[in-house]
Every structure is written in structure tokens, then in C-alpha cells.
Amino acid sequence: MKTTFANFIKHNTIGTLFLASLLPFFHGDVGAEGLSFPNREVPARVIPVPTDVSPQLQKNIALPLDPLMFIEPKTIAEWRDIVAKGEGVVTESLMASANKLFSVDVKSEVIAGVKTHLVTPKALPEKNKNKLLVYVHGGGYILNGGEGSVPEAMAMAYYGQIKVISIDYRMLPDHPFPAGLDDVIAVYQEILKNNKPSNIGMFGTSAGSGLTAAAMLKLRELNIPQPAVVGLGTPFIDITKTGDSYYTNQDIDNFLVTYDGLLKSIAKLYAGTHDMKDPLISPIYGDFTKGFPPTILTSGTRDLFLSNTVRMHQKLRAAGVEAYLQVFEGCSHAFYLQVLDSSESKQAYQEMVKFFDKYLEKP
Numbered sequence: 001m002k003t004t005f006a007n008f009i010k011h012n013t014i015g016t017l018f019l020a021s022l023l024p025f026f027h028g029d030v031g032a033e034g035l036s037f038p039n040r041e042v043p044a045r046v047i048p049v050p051t052d053v054s055p056q057l058q059k060n061i062a063l064p065l066d067p068l069m070f071i072e073p074k075t076i077a078e079w080r081d082i083v084a085k086g087e088g089v090v091t092e093s094l095m096a097s098a099n100k101l102f103s104v105d106v107k108s109e110v111i112a113g114v115k116t117h118l119v120t121p122k123a124l125p126e127k128n129k130n131k132l133l134v135y136v137h138g139g140g141y142i143l144n145g146g147e148g149s150v151p152e153a154m155a156m157a158y159y160g161q162i163k164v165i166s167i168d169y170r171m172l173p174d175h176p177f178p179a180g181l182d183d184v185i186a187v188y189q190e191i192l193k194n195n196k197p198s199n200i201g202m203f204g205t206s207a208g209s210g211l212t213a214a215a216m217l218k219l220r221e222l223n224i225p226q227p228a229v230v231g232l233g234t235p236f237i238d239i240t241k242t243g244d245s246y247y248t249n250q251d252i253d254n255f256l257v258t259y260d261g262l263l264k265s266i267a268k269l270y271a272g273t274h275d276m277k278d279p280l281i282s283p284i285y286g287d288f289t290k291g292f293p294p295t296i297l298t299s300g301t302r303d304l305f306l307s308n309t310v311r312m313h314q315k316l317r318a319a320g321v322e323a324y325l326q327v328f329e330g331c332s333h334a335f336y337l338q339v340l341d342s343s344e345s346k347q348a349y350q351e352m353v354k355f356f357d358k359y360l361e362k363p
Helices: 005-011 012-025 055-061 076-086 091-100 151-160 179-192 205-220 259-271 306-318 343-359
Strands: 104-111 113-123 134-136 163-167 200-205 229-233 297-301 323-329
Touching: 055 343, 076 229, 091 151, 104 151, 104 179, 113 134, 113 151, 134 151, 134 205, 151 306, 151 343, 163 179, 179 200, 179 205, 179 229, 200 205, 200 343, 205 229, 229 323, 229 343, 297 306, 306 323
Parallel strands: 134 163, 134 200, 200 229, 229 297, 297 323
Antiparallel strands: 104 113, 113 163
16 A cells, blocks of 8 residues: 555554644645645744845845835726836836947847847857847736837847847737737747748747747647747746745745735736636646757746746656756846846856757757
């Protein structure tokens, strides 16, 4: 007979008495064996800024919790106010930093009826002439449109010395699922007309990672060749509150802060009448055994989406997909984009570049 905790309790008098003595304290969720396990209550404590990370990152870690993440908009006017608040100073600051750090050319163009931005390094190596990266920006399906979709594309174009197309897809509050996904698929299909899939990589951060992973599942469904390699940065691949770090990193991640605020509101608005666990909305629930490109995943120890990232890595590995996970000390959500001038950001992008270069077709 298989020995399990439940069988041990059932057939062991001492074990039964021991369990009975603990029952008054078991007030948590029901586990797979039908037992109720206790939730853990953690006392208040002080969490210091790590001393073994870069000064730029230390400054970022010390920032207060983002008050925007506690808001739960109810009307279209309130949603538009969120967009205005989120895209003001943040976009300007990121663009100023990216322009200072990365010498690249940016050209806006429309592909398949979708606004995009082509980012090209000043010097394009011969080995990368035919290679192309497709970038899907983050921002919770509501922020970082327009100019805000460019800074991370600039970083990858610069570090990888490779062309990057950033997709400025339709977003909330006017365009819930599947509008953004449809835009990503449309642009990718148009790109395929002049580029081999073996020369294309796709990457994204946060909601952009969710769309990137969903696009892989949709392309497979449509029998369209997937790109050669994928990058998922701190991915929003489960819009339900599932995963340990949604709880353990609440109020630790100073960028996302908590699920129970703006994130939950975004999840409901984005899914609309669809099931939140639809794999094209929360790709973690997809079947990866039927084909998924080699994938690099990036997160940090303070990231609210750390569990999303780890769970996705585990599912990909279990399905036999080549997957590489990098987790950075002390880092909250999308740290590598927030602090572009930090050594951690440079390392994160350089690791992505190496991984992409490994799987993109050699000339």
C-alpha cells in the first residue's frame, strides 16, 4: 500500500491523536488528501535593502510602494485617469534613460494595420543582417503604449546589435481580450512574409510576456510556424491570484505591490466574459507538450510574479522544452526595465541576447 500522510494518520493511533491535538489550529485550505492545512501568519518585520546589489538597484528597492497599484477603477473615466497617471512621468523618464544609454535608430511604421516601432542599432553586424526580434511591451494591458513601448526594444537592439520591432498593440480600457493578441498575431504573420521563422525571436515583459506566450499557443492552433526562440520577462501568465509569491511578495514588490487592487481590476476587465484560466489569457494553463520554442525566463526575488515565472519554467521543462531561468537578488517586477543603468539590467539583457543568439539561425 502506498504510504501517504493520510494513510499514516488513518492506520496509526498515535498519529491520529497527534493530528487531533492540532485540529484547533488547522483553519486553512483543504489539500489534495482532504486534510485542512493551516495558513501561515507572519509577524511584522523589517526587510532591509540588500547590500550586495548595485547602488542604482539599491535606490530602486528603497522606493515606496506604488500608490497606483491600490486603485480599483470602476468607470471608463477612472480607467483613463489611470492611463494618464501611468504614462506621464514614467514614460518620459524611461525614454530619457534609454536615449542616453542606447545609441539606436527608431522609426514608427504600420504593419498589418497595427502601429509598430522599428528599432535598429547604429551598426548591424553581418551575422545579424537577417535576424529580427519581435517585442511585446508590458504595462498590464493598459499602459506603455506609443512611446512607452520603445525603451526595452531599444535595450535589446543595443545589447544584441539586432533589429527589433515593437508592437504597439490595442489595450484596455477600450480593447479587452483578444484585441492585443490579434494584433500580435497579425504583425507576426506579416513579418513571416519576408523573414524565416528560424531567424525570428519574440520577447516581452509582464503582460507582454503573457501575450508572447499566448501567441505561441495561438500560432500552434493556427498551424503557423512559431519563432525560433522566446523570452518571457516576469510574465503575467496567470491573471488569477494563483502562486506563492502573490502572497509572500505582497508589499515586498514595490512596483506591483499587490494583486488585490489595480491588478485584479485589470484581470477582470481584460478577460471580460471569458474564463480567466483560458490558456490564451493565462497561458500557464496551456499544453506545452505540443510544441513551444526554447525560452528564457527572468524574474527577481521580490517579484510579485516570481511564482508565475517559476511555475512556467517548471511546466516548460516538464514538457521537454529548453528553458532557462534567471532570478536576480532583491529585484521587484521588471527591475531590468525600471533601472536601465544598473549592472543587473545589463546582465539580464546580455543573458537574453546570448540565449537568443544560441537558437536563432546562423548565417
